Amino acid sequence: MKTVGFIGLGNMGVPMAANIRRGGYEVVGFDLDPARAKAFAQEHNARATDQLAELGRACDAIVTMLPTGREVRDALFNMQGGALAANLRPGAFIIDMSSADPVGTRELGKDVAARKLVLVDAPVSGGVPRAKDGSLAIMIGGDADAVAAVKPVLACMGNKLFEVGSLGCGHAMKCLNNFLAAASFAAASEAMTVGRKFGLDPAVLADVVNVSTGRSFVSENLLKQHVLSGVFGTGFALGLLAKDVRIAADLADQIGVDAPVGRLISGMWADARDALGGEQDHTRAVIHWEKRALP
Numbered sequence: 289m290k291t292v293g294f295i296g297l298g299n300m301g302v303p304m305a306a307n308i309r310r311g312g313y314e315v316v317g318f319d320l321d322p323a324r325a326k327a328f329a330q331e332h333n334a335r336a337t338d339q340l341a342e343l344g345r346a347c348d349a350i351v352t353m354l355p356t357g358r359e360v361r362d363a364l365f366n367m368q369g370g371a372l373a374a375n376l377r378p379g380a381f382i383i384d385m386s387s388a389d390p391v392g393t394r395e396l397g398k399d400v401a402a403r404k405l406v407l408v409d410a411p412v413s414g415g416v417p418r419a420k421d422g423s424l425a426i427m428i429g430g431d432a433d434a435v436a437a438v439k440p441v442l443a444c445m446g447n448k449l450f451e452v453g454s455l456g457c458g459h460a461m462k463c464l465n466n467f468l469a470a471a472s473f474a475a476a477s478e479a480m481t482v483g484r485k486f487g488l489d490p491a492v493l494a495d496v497v498n499v500s501t502g503r504s505f506v507s508e509n510l511l512k513q514h515v516l517s518g519v520f521g522t523g524f525a526l527g528l529l530a531k532d533v534r535i536a537a538d539l540a541d542q543i544g545v546d547a548p549v550g551r552l553i554s555g556m557w558a559d560a561r562d563a564l565g566g567e568q569d570h571t572r573a574v575i576h577w578e579k580r581a582l583p
């Protein structure tokens with residue numbers, strides 16, 4: 289594998305694509321906003337195109353890092369008359385690293401296979417800082433041979449690679465992880481609001497929790513750094529996290545599992561997104577919940 293196309297040069301995509309380039313691959317960038325692809329190419333000694341046919345002809349594999357599975361399907365089969373799928377050579381790999389819905393991924397896998405292309409799902413965790421330093425956790429789903437073939441590309445972006453099962457299992461793993469993170473954030477926000485109202489200093493609350501049994505990724509990395517500081521700048525949008533929790537709740541529904549916590553947490557994040565706007569940093573949700581809690 290020599291040339292990798294990268295679609296979706298946003299907060300995560302730019303540093304991830306830059307690391308593939310650093311790993312020695314030719315990289316061709318594409319984004320709905322061509323200025324993003326151009327800026328990426330200039331900064332990282334890569335190429336950019338706004339033509340999906342050209343991208344398909346040039347590349348052995350395509351990485352997608354897009355908001356949802358819908359954009360992944362669009363990029364492959366709908367945009368520019370379906371030029372990407374039509375121009376990729378048989379056997380080319382599609383590596384979907386977006387946080388997409390697992391059931392949709394399995395459906396997409398059938399359509400991809402019908403074009404003699406190979407889909408692997410490989411969503412990530414670690415956020416922008418770990419995308420930059422190439423230390424993402426990557427949850428890989430797909431056929432074993434396909435996974436083995438794409439692993440060297442994935443290893444440029446992450447150092448914790450997990451083969452979690454068949455196609456769609458990566459996306460299932462990812463939405464469940466983000467459900468846990470989202471539930472933890474919602475609980476930590478509530479604890480801060482209750483503590484503050486009673487007279488606790490939220491900074492002290494965070495310090496105590498961080499050396500006690502209530503600690504979590506959220507308490508250690510988000511409370512003081514992004515909530516109490518008022519920085520709200522993790523680079524992970526509220527709309528994207530609300531989408532991930534919704535995917536987890538929907539997954540439970542689709543496979544017939546009663547998941548009351550998932551429904552509750554999904555509703556809370558949807559509420560915050562609708563009130564504040566999906567483009568806001570997800571840590572701002574605390575402002576909305578606190579307002580509702582203290583009318």
Ligand code: NAD
Pocket residue numbers: 295296297298299300301318319320321324353354355356359360362363385386387388412413414415416522523524525528529532
């Ligand atoms: P982003 O909004 O910063 O970037 C998305 C990019 O995709 C944008 O540049 C946009 O122009 C482009 N795009 C949208 N539709 C397109 C299309 N049809 N064709 C081509 N380009 C298109 O999002 P992000 O934060 O980089 O997240 C990307 C994915 O990674 C999401 O699924 C998100 O849930 C997941 N994720 C994000 C983080 C994070 O911390 N930001 C962490 C892990 C996973």
